[in-house]
Structures are given as structure tokens and as C-alpha cells.
Amino acid sequence: MSLLELAFEHSSEPVVSLLDILYYPDAQLRRNAAVVENVDGTVASLVDQMLETMYAAPGIGLAATQVNVHQRVMVIDVSEENDTPQTFINPEILTAEGEEEMQEGCLSIPGVYETVKRPALIRVAAIDREGNPFEMDADGLLAVCIQHEIDHLNGKLFVDYLSPLKRNRIRKRMEKWIRDGANPDDLPERP
Ligand code: NI
Secondary structure, X not given: OOHHHHHHHHHHOOOOOOOOOXXXXXXXHHOOOEOOOOOOHHHHHHHHHHHHHHHHOOOOEEEHHHHOOOEOEEEEOOOOOOOOOEEXXXXXXXXXXXXXXXXXXXXXXXXXXXXXXXXXXXXXXXXXXXXXXXEEEEOHHHHXXXXXXXXXXXXXXHHXXXXXXXXXXXXXXXXHHHHOOOOOOOOXXXX
């Protein structure tokens, strides 16, 4: 399928179905995602479904791992208006500098927000939805989000940066919340 056909298909498709998001401590979240060999129409449509799912949640980032697709694909939109989607396929951090603490949350661990320390300034290389390689510098929220989503592709979650005690409390709360039916109106809170 050509890029033109893809673009047409994209614009003429009114509704993309939402994907189910896996919740911590689902073992599938611990898988290491595979490198995408070909950025074809299947990958582009995965990207579109992931963006729809992320906006609907709502969230600012989503990794394919979280929707049980174990390929190195992630989407991010940190803009105020939710109008600047960014796609990263096979992302790689080239350089990382400084240190910054920011409160993080995750669509796979809803209701839980904890402070995590990460490099403040990164340079990342990736491939976009159309298959074009690019490099970019990121700081602030975008840098945090890129690192958080790359962690997902490596089977890592932001709670892994917390103490084992805190992580276990969060896991127990999540397990109870899932047992009780995973009600989005009654989210688990920080322990
Ligand atoms: Ni996350």
C-alpha cells in the first residue's frame, strides 16, 4: 500500500476502535518489545489506534506494550490542546544529561502519582509514522514522557523506581481495584 493510499485511508476513517489497556501488575507489561522491521500500513494503523486510545483515556503517552502489542511503538502528546501527536518507532536515547524530579502517573497504574528522578535533557532517535527517521532534543515534561514510554517497551514501569515497600503497597491496591471490577470512577490512590 502506498503512502498516499494510507493517508487517504487515515483521513477517511471516522472512528478508530479503542484498545484495551493492561493494568499493573499484569505480567505482559514486563515483556521486552521487539524492534519494528517495517513501518507499513499495519504499524500506521496501530499508531492511529494507540493515539485514539491515549486521547480517550485521557493520557499524554502510551506504549504499545500497554495495549498488549509487543513492538517498539509509542505515542505522546504533551500539548495543552491535545493537537500535537508525536510517534516514536524504535526509539533510542542517544544522550542524557542532568537530573530532574517530576511527578509521574501511568495509564496502566491509574490514580497513582509518584515522584521519579530522571535525566532532564535527552536526545532521542526514532522513526515516525510515515517511516522517516528523525532525531530530536527534549526537556521538561516531553523528556520525562519519552523516557517513561521507552521504559514500557523494555518492560519497566515507573513504580520500579520506588522503594520495594511502596511498590508492593501500590501493587496490592491495584490488585484489589482490579478484583473489584477496575472501576474508573473509583481509582486506587497513592498508599
Ligand atoms: Ni505509563
